[in-house]
Amino acid sequence: MAKYCLVVLWLCFSAYALAEDKNLPTLHIYHDSDYSTHKASAIAIKMGFLTALSEVNKQSQGFELKLLSMDHRGNSNRSFLHFKRFLKDPSGLFVLGGLHSPPYIKHREFINKNQIPLLVPWAAGGPITRYDQGENWVYRLSVDDTKAGPKLVEFASKRACKKPHLLLERTPWGKSNYKSIGEALNNAQPDVTWFDWGMKANSAKIHIREMISKGSDCLLFVGNSIEGKQLVSAMADYPNDQRLPIISHWGITGGDFFSKAKVDLASGIDLHFIQSCFSFQHRPMSPTAKDVWQRAKVLFPNEFAERDFLFAPTGFIHGYDLAKVSLAALAQIKITGDMHKDRQAFKQSLENLKTPISGLIKTYQQPFSKWSSSNPDAHEALGLNDLCMAYFQSNGSTKVLVNNS
CATH class of the missing domain: 3.40.50.2300 (Response regulator)
Structure with missing residues:
Protein backbone atom coordinates (compact mmCIF):
# COMPACT_ATOMS: atom_id res chain seq x y z
CA MET A 1 0.00 0.00 0.00
CA ASP A 144 6.09 -13.30 -35.61
CA ASP A 145 4.21 -15.65 -37.92
CA THR A 146 7.40 -17.39 -39.00
CA LYS A 147 7.61 -18.55 -35.36
CA ALA A 148 3.87 -18.72 -34.62
CA GLY A 149 3.24 -21.43 -37.22
CA PRO A 150 5.76 -23.85 -35.70
CA LYS A 151 4.46 -23.14 -32.18
CA LEU A 152 0.84 -23.83 -33.18
CA VAL A 153 1.85 -27.05 -34.92
CA GLU A 154 3.99 -28.11 -31.95
CA PHE A 155 1.06 -27.59 -29.59
CA ALA A 156 -1.29 -29.49 -31.90
CA SER A 157 1.14 -32.40 -31.90
CA LYS A 158 1.33 -32.37 -28.09
CA ARG A 159 -2.46 -32.53 -28.04
CA ALA A 160 -2.28 -35.66 -30.22
CA CYS A 161 -3.79 -33.95 -33.26
CA LYS A 162 -2.91 -36.13 -36.25
CA LYS A 163 -4.90 -34.38 -38.97
CA PRO A 164 -5.18 -30.62 -38.45
CA HIS A 165 -7.33 -28.46 -40.70
CA LEU A 166 -6.47 -24.79 -41.24
CA LEU A 167 -9.17 -22.10 -41.11
CA LEU A 168 -7.49 -18.89 -42.29
CA GLU A 169 -8.67 -15.39 -43.13
CA ARG A 170 -8.25 -14.49 -46.78
CA THR A 171 -5.69 -11.71 -46.28
CA PRO A 172 -1.90 -11.34 -46.56
CA TRP A 173 -1.78 -12.27 -42.87
CA GLY A 174 -3.66 -15.50 -43.50
CA LYS A 175 -1.43 -16.32 -46.46
CA SER A 176 1.66 -15.64 -44.37
CA ASN A 177 0.45 -18.20 -41.84
CA TYR A 178 -0.47 -20.73 -44.51
CA LYS A 179 3.15 -20.75 -45.58
CA SER A 180 4.67 -20.98 -42.09
CA ILE A 181 2.19 -23.61 -40.85
CA GLY A 182 2.69 -25.66 -44.00
CA GLU A 183 6.45 -25.59 -43.50
CA ALA A 184 6.04 -26.66 -39.87
CA LEU A 185 3.80 -29.54 -40.98
CA ASN A 186 6.26 -30.52 -43.74
CA ASN A 187 3.32 -30.16 -46.09
CA ALA A 188 3.36 -27.37 -48.68
CA GLN A 189 -0.40 -27.73 -49.22
CA PRO A 190 -2.11 -28.56 -45.92
CA ASP A 191 -5.90 -28.85 -45.77
CA VAL A 192 -7.24 -25.32 -45.59
CA THR A 193 -10.49 -23.37 -45.68
CA TRP A 194 -10.32 -19.64 -46.40
CA PHE A 195 -12.82 -17.13 -45.05
CA ASP A 196 -13.42 -13.41 -45.55
CA TRP A 197 -13.81 -10.78 -42.85
CA GLY A 198 -17.38 -10.78 -41.60
CA MET A 199 -17.78 -14.58 -41.59
CA LYS A 200 -21.02 -15.56 -39.84
CA ALA A 201 -21.74 -18.52 -37.57
CA ASN A 202 -23.75 -20.34 -40.27
CA SER A 203 -20.78 -20.24 -42.64
CA ALA A 204 -18.44 -21.34 -39.86
CA LYS A 205 -20.77 -24.24 -39.06
CA ILE A 206 -20.62 -25.43 -42.67
CA HIS A 207 -16.82 -25.21 -42.60
CA ILE A 208 -16.71 -27.27 -39.40
CA ARG A 209 -19.02 -29.92 -40.88
CA GLU A 210 -16.70 -30.26 -43.88
CA MET A 211 -13.68 -30.62 -41.59
CA ILE A 212 -15.39 -33.32 -39.55
CA SER A 213 -16.37 -35.19 -42.72
CA LYS A 214 -12.70 -35.20 -43.80
CA GLY A 215 -11.60 -36.74 -40.51
CA SER A 216 -9.87 -33.65 -39.14
CA ASP A 217 -9.17 -33.87 -35.42
CA CYS A 218 -8.24 -30.26 -34.64
CA LEU A 219 -8.65 -26.81 -36.16
CA LEU A 220 -5.84 -24.27 -36.54
CA PHE A 221 -7.46 -20.83 -36.69
CA VAL A 222 -5.94 -17.60 -37.95
CA GLY A 223 -8.38 -14.72 -37.62
CA ASN A 224 -9.46 -11.92 -35.33
CA SER A 225 -11.99 -11.59 -32.54
CA ILE A 226 -15.09 -10.95 -34.66
CA GLU A 227 -14.74 -14.10 -36.76
CA GLY A 228 -13.37 -16.01 -33.77
CA LYS A 229 -16.62 -15.41 -31.90
CA GLN A 230 -18.60 -16.79 -34.87
CA LEU A 231 -16.37 -19.86 -34.97
CA VAL A 232 -16.83 -20.61 -31.27
CA SER A 233 -20.59 -20.07 -31.56
CA ALA A 234 -20.73 -22.50 -34.48
CA MET A 235 -18.62 -25.10 -32.66
CA ALA A 236 -20.90 -24.88 -29.61
CA ASP A 237 -23.83 -26.02 -31.77
CA TYR A 238 -22.18 -29.40 -32.29
CA PRO A 239 -22.46 -32.25 -29.78
CA ASN A 240 -19.50 -32.51 -27.42
CA ASP A 241 -18.19 -35.67 -29.05
CA GLN A 242 -18.05 -33.98 -32.48
CA ARG A 243 -16.39 -30.74 -31.46
CA LEU A 244 -12.87 -30.05 -32.67
CA PRO A 245 -10.21 -28.49 -30.44
CA ILE A 246 -9.43 -24.96 -31.65
CA ILE A 247 -5.77 -23.91 -31.65
CA SER A 248 -5.75 -20.24 -32.52
CA HIS A 249 -3.48 -17.41 -33.43
CA TRP A 250 -3.73 -14.55 -30.96
CA GLY A 251 -5.88 -12.28 -33.12
CA ILE A 252 -8.94 -13.39 -31.15
CA THR A 253 -7.62 -11.62 -28.04
CA GLY A 254 -7.60 -8.17 -29.64
CA GLY A 255 -11.28 -7.23 -29.38
CA ASP A 256 -14.26 -8.01 -27.16
CA PHE A 257 -14.09 -11.72 -27.99
CA PHE A 258 -14.45 -13.06 -24.47
CA SER A 259 -17.44 -10.93 -23.47
CA LYS A 260 -19.32 -12.15 -26.53
CA ALA A 261 -18.10 -15.76 -26.50
CA LYS A 262 -18.03 -16.55 -22.77
CA VAL A 263 -21.34 -18.45 -22.73
CA ASP A 264 -20.24 -20.69 -25.60
CA LEU A 265 -16.78 -21.13 -24.07
CA ALA A 266 -18.39 -22.19 -20.80
CA SER A 267 -20.14 -25.02 -22.65
CA GLY A 268 -16.80 -26.80 -22.90
CA ILE A 269 -15.18 -25.44 -26.06
CA ASP A 270 -11.52 -26.49 -26.18
CA LEU A 271 -9.74 -23.26 -27.18
CA HIS A 272 -6.08 -22.33 -26.84
CA PHE A 273 -4.18 -19.44 -28.41
CA ILE A 274 -0.62 -18.27 -28.83
CA GLN A 275 0.93 -15.25 -27.12
CA SER A 276 4.18 -14.11 -25.51
CA CYS A 277 5.03 -15.83 -22.24
CA PHE A 278 4.77 -13.03 -19.68
CA SER A 279 1.54 -12.65 -17.71
CA PHE A 280 0.50 -10.33 -14.90
CA GLN A 281 -1.48 -13.32 -13.60
CA HIS A 282 1.72 -15.18 -12.69
CA LEU A 384 10.47 -18.83 -30.47
CA ASN A 385 11.40 -19.29 -26.81
CA ASP A 386 9.38 -16.18 -25.91
CA LEU A 387 6.12 -17.68 -27.22
CA CYS A 388 3.65 -19.72 -25.17
CA MET A 389 0.11 -21.03 -25.42
CA ALA A 390 -2.72 -19.72 -23.26
CA TYR A 391 -6.45 -20.04 -22.62
CA PHE A 392 -9.26 -17.93 -21.18
CA GLN A 393 -10.21 -18.45 -17.56
CA SER A 394 -13.85 -18.20 -16.53
CA ASN A 395 -13.55 -14.50 -15.60
CA GLY A 396 -12.00 -13.53 -18.93
CA SER A 397 -8.40 -13.33 -17.76
CA THR A 398 -5.79 -15.37 -19.62
CA LYS A 399 -3.84 -18.29 -18.19
CA VAL A 400 -0.46 -18.74 -19.86
CA LEU A 401 0.94 -22.25 -20.14
CA VAL A 402 4.60 -21.50 -19.57
CA ASN A 403 5.66 -25.05 -20.46
CA ASN A 404 3.13 -25.16 -23.32
CA SER A 405 1.66 -28.38 -22.03
Whole structure:
Protein backbone atom coordinates (compact mmCIF):
# COMPACT_ATOMS: atom_id res chain seq x y z
CA MET A 1 0.00 0.00 0.00
CA ALA A 2 2.87 2.34 0.83
CA LYS A 3 4.43 1.72 -2.57
CA TYR A 4 1.05 2.39 -4.23
CA CYS A 5 0.81 5.76 -2.44
CA LEU A 6 4.34 6.67 -3.52
CA VAL A 7 3.44 5.93 -7.13
CA VAL A 8 0.36 8.16 -6.85
CA LEU A 9 2.38 11.01 -5.36
CA TRP A 10 5.11 10.67 -7.99
CA LEU A 11 2.61 10.73 -10.84
CA CYS A 12 0.85 13.77 -9.38
CA PHE A 13 4.17 15.60 -9.06
CA SER A 14 5.15 14.59 -12.61
CA ALA A 15 1.87 15.86 -14.02
CA TYR A 16 2.34 19.15 -12.17
CA ALA A 17 5.93 19.51 -13.38
CA LEU A 18 4.90 18.88 -16.99
CA ALA A 19 2.04 21.35 -16.72
CA GLU A 20 4.45 23.96 -15.39
CA ASP A 21 6.57 23.75 -18.54
CA LYS A 22 4.13 24.13 -21.40
CA ASN A 23 6.80 25.40 -23.76
CA LEU A 24 8.55 22.08 -24.30
CA PRO A 25 8.96 21.20 -27.99
CA THR A 26 6.97 18.11 -28.88
CA LEU A 27 7.86 14.86 -30.62
CA HIS A 28 4.89 13.01 -32.09
CA ILE A 29 4.47 9.25 -32.03
CA TYR A 30 1.59 8.18 -34.28
CA HIS A 31 -0.36 5.19 -33.00
CA ASP A 32 -1.82 3.67 -36.17
CA SER A 33 -4.31 1.14 -34.83
CA ASP A 34 -7.89 -0.12 -34.95
CA TYR A 35 -9.68 1.84 -32.25
CA SER A 36 -13.07 0.75 -33.62
CA THR A 37 -13.67 -2.94 -34.33
CA HIS A 38 -10.70 -4.16 -32.27
CA LYS A 39 -10.60 -1.41 -29.69
CA ALA A 40 -9.31 -3.60 -26.84
CA SER A 41 -5.98 -4.18 -28.58
CA ALA A 42 -5.50 -0.50 -29.43
CA ILE A 43 -6.34 0.64 -25.90
CA ALA A 44 -4.06 -1.98 -24.34
CA ILE A 45 -1.10 -1.00 -26.54
CA LYS A 46 -1.69 2.66 -25.75
CA MET A 47 -1.88 1.98 -22.01
CA GLY A 48 1.35 -0.03 -21.98
CA PHE A 49 3.22 2.53 -24.04
CA LEU A 50 2.02 5.47 -21.91
CA THR A 51 2.83 3.61 -18.70
CA ALA A 52 6.46 3.32 -19.80
CA LEU A 53 6.53 6.97 -20.93
CA SER A 54 5.23 8.04 -17.52
CA GLU A 55 8.41 6.64 -15.96
CA VAL A 56 10.36 9.44 -17.67
CA ASN A 57 7.62 12.06 -17.31
CA LYS A 58 6.85 11.67 -21.04
CA GLN A 59 10.08 13.49 -21.85
CA SER A 60 13.41 12.91 -23.54
CA GLN A 61 16.18 15.51 -23.73
CA GLY A 62 13.82 18.42 -23.13
CA PHE A 63 11.23 17.24 -25.67
CA GLU A 64 7.73 16.14 -24.72
CA LEU A 65 6.81 12.73 -26.16
CA LYS A 66 3.19 12.78 -27.31
CA LEU A 67 1.30 9.68 -28.47
CA LEU A 68 -1.34 10.49 -31.10
CA SER A 69 -4.18 7.96 -31.44
CA MET A 70 -4.95 7.37 -35.14
CA ASP A 71 -7.91 5.06 -35.81
CA HIS A 72 -7.61 3.20 -39.14
CA ARG A 73 -10.73 1.07 -38.35
CA GLY A 74 -9.10 -2.02 -39.83
CA ASN A 75 -8.82 -0.32 -43.23
CA SER A 76 -5.45 -0.46 -45.03
CA ASN A 77 -6.18 2.66 -47.07
CA ARG A 78 -6.98 4.69 -43.97
CA SER A 79 -3.75 3.44 -42.40
CA PHE A 80 -1.91 4.60 -45.52
CA LEU A 81 -3.35 8.10 -45.04
CA HIS A 82 -1.91 8.12 -41.52
CA PHE A 83 1.57 7.40 -42.88
CA LYS A 84 1.20 10.18 -45.44
CA ARG A 85 0.08 12.56 -42.71
CA PHE A 86 3.06 11.49 -40.60
CA LEU A 87 5.45 12.48 -43.39
CA LYS A 88 4.00 16.00 -43.41
CA ASP A 89 4.39 16.39 -39.64
CA PRO A 90 7.61 18.26 -38.77
CA SER A 91 7.41 16.74 -35.28
CA GLY A 92 6.72 13.13 -36.34
CA LEU A 93 9.34 10.80 -34.83
CA PHE A 94 8.00 7.29 -35.46
CA VAL A 95 4.82 5.27 -35.95
CA LEU A 96 3.59 2.74 -33.40
CA GLY A 97 1.63 -0.01 -35.12
CA GLY A 98 -1.50 -1.94 -34.19
CA LEU A 99 -3.20 -5.31 -34.49
CA HIS A 100 -3.73 -5.71 -38.23
CA SER A 101 -0.97 -7.01 -40.51
CA PRO A 102 -2.49 -6.20 -43.95
CA PRO A 103 -1.80 -2.43 -43.80
CA TYR A 104 1.89 -2.97 -43.10
CA ILE A 105 2.30 -5.72 -45.67
CA LYS A 106 0.39 -3.82 -48.36
CA HIS A 107 2.24 -0.52 -47.77
CA ARG A 108 5.60 -1.98 -46.77
CA GLU A 109 7.41 -0.50 -49.76
CA PHE A 110 6.02 2.99 -49.12
CA ILE A 111 6.97 2.85 -45.44
CA ASN A 112 10.54 1.79 -46.13
CA LYS A 113 11.20 3.99 -49.15
CA ASN A 114 10.00 7.02 -47.20
CA GLN A 115 12.16 6.07 -44.22
CA ILE A 116 9.33 5.92 -41.69
CA PRO A 117 10.34 4.15 -38.48
CA LEU A 118 7.49 1.71 -37.74
CA LEU A 119 7.54 -0.10 -34.41
CA VAL A 120 5.09 -3.01 -34.25
CA PRO A 121 3.74 -4.29 -30.90
CA TRP A 122 1.05 -6.65 -32.28
CA ALA A 123 0.71 -7.32 -36.06
CA ALA A 124 2.30 -10.71 -36.69
CA GLY A 125 2.55 -11.04 -40.49
CA GLY A 126 5.95 -12.50 -41.39
CA PRO A 127 6.77 -10.17 -44.32
CA ILE A 128 6.28 -6.99 -42.27
CA THR A 129 9.85 -6.88 -40.97
CA ARG A 130 11.54 -8.57 -43.92
CA TYR A 131 11.79 -5.90 -46.62
CA ASP A 132 14.62 -6.85 -48.99
CA GLN A 133 14.52 -4.04 -51.57
CA GLY A 134 16.52 -1.47 -49.61
CA GLU A 135 16.80 -0.15 -46.07
CA ASN A 136 14.41 -1.84 -43.64
CA TRP A 137 12.63 0.60 -41.30
CA VAL A 138 10.19 -1.76 -39.56
CA TYR A 139 10.85 -3.29 -36.13
CA ARG A 140 8.67 -5.70 -34.19
CA LEU A 141 8.30 -6.72 -30.57
CA SER A 142 5.47 -9.21 -30.91
CA VAL A 143 4.52 -12.62 -32.20
CA ASP A 144 6.09 -13.30 -35.61
CA ASP A 145 4.21 -15.65 -37.92
CA THR A 146 7.40 -17.39 -39.00
CA LYS A 147 7.61 -18.55 -35.36
CA ALA A 148 3.87 -18.72 -34.62
CA GLY A 149 3.24 -21.43 -37.22
CA PRO A 150 5.76 -23.85 -35.70
CA LYS A 151 4.46 -23.14 -32.18
CA LEU A 152 0.84 -23.83 -33.18
CA VAL A 153 1.85 -27.05 -34.92
CA GLU A 154 3.99 -28.11 -31.95
CA PHE A 155 1.06 -27.59 -29.59
CA ALA A 156 -1.29 -29.49 -31.90
CA SER A 157 1.14 -32.40 -31.90
CA LYS A 158 1.33 -32.37 -28.09
CA ARG A 159 -2.46 -32.53 -28.04
CA ALA A 160 -2.28 -35.66 -30.22
CA CYS A 161 -3.79 -33.95 -33.26
CA LYS A 162 -2.91 -36.13 -36.25
CA LYS A 163 -4.90 -34.38 -38.97
CA PRO A 164 -5.18 -30.62 -38.45
CA HIS A 165 -7.33 -28.46 -40.70
CA LEU A 166 -6.47 -24.79 -41.24
CA LEU A 167 -9.17 -22.10 -41.11
CA LEU A 168 -7.49 -18.89 -42.29
CA GLU A 169 -8.67 -15.39 -43.13
CA ARG A 170 -8.25 -14.49 -46.78
CA THR A 171 -5.69 -11.71 -46.28
CA PRO A 172 -1.90 -11.34 -46.56
CA TRP A 173 -1.78 -12.27 -42.87
CA GLY A 174 -3.66 -15.50 -43.50
CA LYS A 175 -1.43 -16.32 -46.46
CA SER A 176 1.66 -15.64 -44.37
CA ASN A 177 0.45 -18.20 -41.84
CA TYR A 178 -0.47 -20.73 -44.51
CA LYS A 179 3.15 -20.75 -45.58
CA SER A 180 4.67 -20.98 -42.09
CA ILE A 181 2.19 -23.61 -40.85
CA GLY A 182 2.69 -25.66 -44.00
CA GLU A 183 6.45 -25.59 -43.50
CA ALA A 184 6.04 -26.66 -39.87
CA LEU A 185 3.80 -29.54 -40.98
CA ASN A 186 6.26 -30.52 -43.74
CA ASN A 187 3.32 -30.16 -46.09
CA ALA A 188 3.36 -27.37 -48.68
CA GLN A 189 -0.40 -27.73 -49.22
CA PRO A 190 -2.11 -28.56 -45.92
CA ASP A 191 -5.90 -28.85 -45.77
CA VAL A 192 -7.24 -25.32 -45.59
CA THR A 193 -10.49 -23.37 -45.68
CA TRP A 194 -10.32 -19.64 -46.40
CA PHE A 195 -12.82 -17.13 -45.05
CA ASP A 196 -13.42 -13.41 -45.55
CA TRP A 197 -13.81 -10.78 -42.85
CA GLY A 198 -17.38 -10.78 -41.60
CA MET A 199 -17.78 -14.58 -41.59
CA LYS A 200 -21.02 -15.56 -39.84
CA ALA A 201 -21.74 -18.52 -37.57
CA ASN A 202 -23.75 -20.34 -40.27
CA SER A 203 -20.78 -20.24 -42.64
CA ALA A 204 -18.44 -21.34 -39.86
CA LYS A 205 -20.77 -24.24 -39.06
CA ILE A 206 -20.62 -25.43 -42.67
CA HIS A 207 -16.82 -25.21 -42.60
CA ILE A 208 -16.71 -27.27 -39.40
CA ARG A 209 -19.02 -29.92 -40.88
CA GLU A 210 -16.70 -30.26 -43.88
CA MET A 211 -13.68 -30.62 -41.59
CA ILE A 212 -15.39 -33.32 -39.55
CA SER A 213 -16.37 -35.19 -42.72
CA LYS A 214 -12.70 -35.20 -43.80
CA GLY A 215 -11.60 -36.74 -40.51
CA SER A 216 -9.87 -33.65 -39.14
CA ASP A 217 -9.17 -33.87 -35.42
CA CYS A 218 -8.24 -30.26 -34.64
CA LEU A 219 -8.65 -26.81 -36.16
CA LEU A 220 -5.84 -24.27 -36.54
CA PHE A 221 -7.46 -20.83 -36.69
CA VAL A 222 -5.94 -17.60 -37.95
CA GLY A 223 -8.38 -14.72 -37.62
CA ASN A 224 -9.46 -11.92 -35.33
CA SER A 225 -11.99 -11.59 -32.54
CA ILE A 226 -15.09 -10.95 -34.66
CA GLU A 227 -14.74 -14.10 -36.76
CA GLY A 228 -13.37 -16.01 -33.77
CA LYS A 229 -16.62 -15.41 -31.90
CA GLN A 230 -18.60 -16.79 -34.87
CA LEU A 231 -16.37 -19.86 -34.97
CA VAL A 232 -16.83 -20.61 -31.27
CA SER A 233 -20.59 -20.07 -31.56
CA ALA A 234 -20.73 -22.50 -34.48
CA MET A 235 -18.62 -25.10 -32.66
CA ALA A 236 -20.90 -24.88 -29.61
CA ASP A 237 -23.83 -26.02 -31.77
CA TYR A 238 -22.18 -29.40 -32.29
CA PRO A 239 -22.46 -32.25 -29.78
CA ASN A 240 -19.50 -32.51 -27.42
CA ASP A 241 -18.19 -35.67 -29.05
CA GLN A 242 -18.05 -33.98 -32.48
CA ARG A 243 -16.39 -30.74 -31.46
CA LEU A 244 -12.87 -30.05 -32.67
CA PRO A 245 -10.21 -28.49 -30.44
CA ILE A 246 -9.43 -24.96 -31.65
CA ILE A 247 -5.77 -23.91 -31.65
CA SER A 248 -5.75 -20.24 -32.52
CA HIS A 249 -3.48 -17.41 -33.43
CA TRP A 250 -3.73 -14.55 -30.96
CA GLY A 251 -5.88 -12.28 -33.12
CA ILE A 252 -8.94 -13.39 -31.15
CA THR A 253 -7.62 -11.62 -28.04
CA GLY A 254 -7.60 -8.17 -29.64
CA GLY A 255 -11.28 -7.23 -29.38
CA ASP A 256 -14.26 -8.01 -27.16
CA PHE A 257 -14.09 -11.72 -27.99
CA PHE A 258 -14.45 -13.06 -24.47
CA SER A 259 -17.44 -10.93 -23.47
CA LYS A 260 -19.32 -12.15 -26.53
CA ALA A 261 -18.10 -15.76 -26.50
CA LYS A 262 -18.03 -16.55 -22.77
CA VAL A 263 -21.34 -18.45 -22.73
CA ASP A 264 -20.24 -20.69 -25.60
CA LEU A 265 -16.78 -21.13 -24.07
CA ALA A 266 -18.39 -22.19 -20.80
CA SER A 267 -20.14 -25.02 -22.65
CA GLY A 268 -16.80 -26.80 -22.90
CA ILE A 269 -15.18 -25.44 -26.06
CA ASP A 270 -11.52 -26.49 -26.18
CA LEU A 271 -9.74 -23.26 -27.18
CA HIS A 272 -6.08 -22.33 -26.84
CA PHE A 273 -4.18 -19.44 -28.41
CA ILE A 274 -0.62 -18.27 -28.83
CA GLN A 275 0.93 -15.25 -27.12
CA SER A 276 4.18 -14.11 -25.51
CA CYS A 277 5.03 -15.83 -22.24
CA PHE A 278 4.77 -13.03 -19.68
CA SER A 279 1.54 -12.65 -17.71
CA PHE A 280 0.50 -10.33 -14.90
CA GLN A 281 -1.48 -13.32 -13.60
CA HIS A 282 1.72 -15.18 -12.69
CA ARG A 283 2.32 -15.34 -8.95
CA PRO A 284 4.35 -14.18 -7.25
CA MET A 285 4.79 -11.00 -9.31
CA SER A 286 8.32 -9.77 -9.82
CA PRO A 287 9.17 -6.35 -8.31
CA THR A 288 9.24 -4.86 -11.83
CA ALA A 289 5.84 -6.31 -12.71
CA LYS A 290 4.38 -5.04 -9.42
CA ASP A 291 5.66 -1.52 -10.04
CA VAL A 292 4.33 -1.45 -13.62
CA TRP A 293 0.96 -2.85 -12.51
CA GLN A 294 0.52 -0.27 -9.76
CA ARG A 295 1.56 2.55 -12.07
CA ALA A 296 -0.97 1.43 -14.70
CA LYS A 297 -3.77 1.26 -12.12
CA VAL A 298 -3.05 4.85 -11.08
CA LEU A 299 -2.84 6.11 -14.66
CA PHE A 300 -5.93 4.26 -15.92
CA PRO A 301 -8.29 3.76 -12.95
CA ASN A 302 -11.36 3.28 -15.13
CA GLU A 303 -9.82 0.23 -16.79
CA PHE A 304 -9.50 -1.47 -13.40
CA ALA A 305 -12.74 -0.25 -11.82
CA GLU A 306 -14.56 -3.58 -12.25
CA ARG A 307 -11.71 -6.11 -12.51
CA ASP A 308 -8.10 -6.66 -11.53
CA PHE A 309 -6.89 -7.79 -14.94
CA LEU A 310 -6.60 -6.42 -18.47
CA PHE A 311 -8.36 -7.36 -21.67
CA ALA A 312 -5.87 -7.89 -24.52
CA PRO A 313 -3.05 -7.95 -21.91
CA THR A 314 -0.32 -8.73 -24.42
CA GLY A 315 -1.04 -5.42 -26.14
CA PHE A 316 -0.15 -3.68 -22.88
CA ILE A 317 2.90 -5.87 -22.31
CA HIS A 318 4.31 -5.41 -25.81
CA GLY A 319 3.46 -1.71 -25.80
CA TYR A 320 5.31 -1.24 -22.53
CA ASP A 321 8.40 -3.18 -23.59
CA LEU A 322 8.55 -1.47 -26.97
CA ALA A 323 8.37 1.93 -25.29
CA LYS A 324 11.28 0.95 -23.03
CA VAL A 325 13.31 -0.05 -26.09
CA SER A 326 12.36 3.20 -27.85
CA LEU A 327 13.37 5.31 -24.86
CA ALA A 328 16.71 3.53 -24.66
CA ALA A 329 17.32 4.22 -28.35
CA LEU A 330 16.45 7.90 -27.90
CA ALA A 331 18.79 8.17 -24.92
CA GLN A 332 21.73 7.16 -27.12
CA ILE A 333 21.26 9.96 -29.67
CA LYS A 334 21.20 13.73 -29.67
CA ILE A 335 17.69 14.88 -30.55
CA THR A 336 17.95 17.95 -32.78
CA GLY A 337 14.35 18.63 -33.78
CA ASP A 338 15.23 17.95 -37.42
CA MET A 339 13.06 14.90 -37.94
CA HIS A 340 14.89 13.62 -41.02
CA LYS A 341 18.16 13.52 -39.07
CA ASP A 342 16.53 12.32 -35.87
CA ARG A 343 14.71 9.42 -37.56
CA GLN A 344 17.97 8.30 -39.15
CA ALA A 345 19.78 8.50 -35.82
CA PHE A 346 16.89 6.72 -34.06
CA LYS A 347 17.03 3.86 -36.57
CA GLN A 348 20.78 3.46 -36.12
CA SER A 349 20.37 3.53 -32.37
CA LEU A 350 17.65 0.85 -32.40
CA GLU A 351 20.08 -1.44 -34.20
CA ASN A 352 22.99 -0.67 -31.87
CA LEU A 353 21.62 -0.54 -28.33
CA LYS A 354 24.54 -0.62 -25.92
CA THR A 355 23.00 -1.57 -22.59
CA PRO A 356 20.47 -4.23 -21.53
CA ILE A 357 16.84 -3.08 -21.30
CA SER A 358 14.67 -4.47 -18.53
CA GLY A 359 11.19 -5.25 -19.84
CA LEU A 360 8.24 -7.33 -18.72
CA ILE A 361 8.82 -10.27 -21.05
CA LYS A 362 12.59 -10.37 -20.55
CA THR A 363 15.76 -8.30 -20.37
CA TYR A 364 16.57 -7.33 -23.95
CA GLN A 365 20.19 -7.71 -25.04
CA GLN A 366 20.39 -5.76 -28.30
CA PRO A 367 16.87 -6.65 -29.49
CA PHE A 368 17.51 -5.35 -33.03
CA SER A 369 20.42 -5.33 -35.45
CA LYS A 370 20.97 -4.44 -39.10
CA TRP A 371 18.66 -6.44 -41.36
CA SER A 372 19.84 -8.53 -44.30
CA SER A 373 18.51 -11.56 -46.17
CA SER A 374 21.07 -13.65 -44.28
CA ASN A 375 19.82 -12.23 -40.96
CA PRO A 376 16.01 -12.31 -41.44
CA ASP A 377 15.18 -12.02 -37.72
CA ALA A 378 17.29 -8.89 -37.19
CA HIS A 379 14.20 -6.74 -36.61
CA GLU A 380 12.44 -9.23 -34.34
CA ALA A 381 12.84 -8.59 -30.61
CA LEU A 382 11.13 -11.86 -29.63
CA GLY A 383 12.08 -15.40 -30.59
CA LEU A 384 10.47 -18.83 -30.47
CA ASN A 385 11.40 -19.29 -26.81
CA ASP A 386 9.38 -16.18 -25.91
CA LEU A 387 6.12 -17.68 -27.22
CA CYS A 388 3.65 -19.72 -25.17
CA MET A 389 0.11 -21.03 -25.42
CA ALA A 390 -2.72 -19.72 -23.26
CA TYR A 391 -6.45 -20.04 -22.62
CA PHE A 392 -9.26 -17.93 -21.18
CA GLN A 393 -10.21 -18.45 -17.56
CA SER A 394 -13.85 -18.20 -16.53
CA ASN A 395 -13.55 -14.50 -15.60
CA GLY A 396 -12.00 -13.53 -18.93
CA SER A 397 -8.40 -13.33 -17.76
CA THR A 398 -5.79 -15.37 -19.62
CA LYS A 399 -3.84 -18.29 -18.19
CA VAL A 400 -0.46 -18.74 -19.86
CA LEU A 401 0.94 -22.25 -20.14
CA VAL A 402 4.60 -21.50 -19.57
CA ASN A 403 5.66 -25.05 -20.46
CA ASN A 404 3.13 -25.16 -23.32
CA SER A 405 1.66 -28.38 -22.03
